[in-house]
Amino acid sequence: xxxxxxxxxDDGRFExxxxxxxxxxxxxxxxxxxxxxTRSGVSRATLSRLERAETSPTATLLxxxxxxxxxPLSRLLADAEALPVRLLRAAxxxxxxxxxxxxxxxxxxxxxxxxxxxxxxxxxxPGAELAYDEPTVARLExxxxxxxxxxxxxxxxxxxALMAGDSISFRVLGRSVFANPxxxxxxxxxxxxxxSL
Numbered sequence: 462x463x464x465x466x467x468x469x470x471d472d473g474r475f476e477x478x479x480x481x482x483x484x485x486x487x488x489x490x491x492x493x494x495x496x497x498x499t500r501s502g503v504s505r506a507t508l509s510r511l512e513r514a515e516t517s518p519t520a521t522l523l524x525x526x527x528x529x530x531x532x533p534l535s536r537l538l539a540d541a542e543a544l545p546v547r548l549l550r551a552a553x554x555x556x557x558x559x560x561x562x563x564x565x566x567x568x569x570x571x572x573x574x575x576x577x578x579x580x581x582x583x584x585x586x587p588g589a590e591l592a593y594d595e596p597t598v599a600r601l602e603x604x605x606x607x608x609x610x611x612x613x614x615x616x617x618x619x620x621x622a623l624m625a626g627d628s629i630s631f632r633v634l635g636r637s638v639f640a641n642p643x644x645x646x647x648x649x650x651x652x653x654x655x656x657s658l
Contacts, residue, residue: 475555480514482537486530501529520559520591527597534597535579535653538568563589569650577655584648585612585641596633602654604630610647613640
């Protein structure tokens with residue numbers, strides 16, 4: 462089944478905006494498709510299809526592209542999701558579902574211009590696992606509050622078992638794995654801040 466993006470107020474608008482965003486990032490960097498393929502480890506054919514909105518990326522693939530551009534994954538998506546309003550009603554908050562990994566995200570609070578913090582709500586399906594080989598941005602600050610279910614979070618080889626109501630703050634310095642070992646969906650809020658330069 463194809464991974465897809467959904468937004469209650471559009472018919473593929475966000476997917477098209479993401480495709481345009483990916484193409485614009487590559488062109489701004491002055492990279493050919495071949496060069497981006499080398500930098501990201503994503504095939505040239507896949508990159509071409511993504512930029513034409515012929516396919517939707519998985520979370521892992523988007524992470525590789527964000528890392529190649531030196532952006533947090535959430536910022537890459539937020540730039541594609543940008544809406545010309547500051548109040549986002551629940552029905553207007555963009556949602557993304559990666560069916561392959563069982564990961565869903567909702568952009569609750571995109572960063573405002575000149576700021577670097579954003580908040581997403583995420584849901585991991587039972588048995589789902591989301592692994593990132595390395596952070597998209599070094600020392601990206603995370604604050605996770607688990608609202609429902611259980612999450613096993615592995616950071617640089619150390620395992621943290623979280624239950625509903627628990628919170629954890631961390632900076633990603635290497636490999637990280639978010640997993641739901643439970644039989645119910647795990648729902649959490651995640652605030653992320655890009656380190657100041």
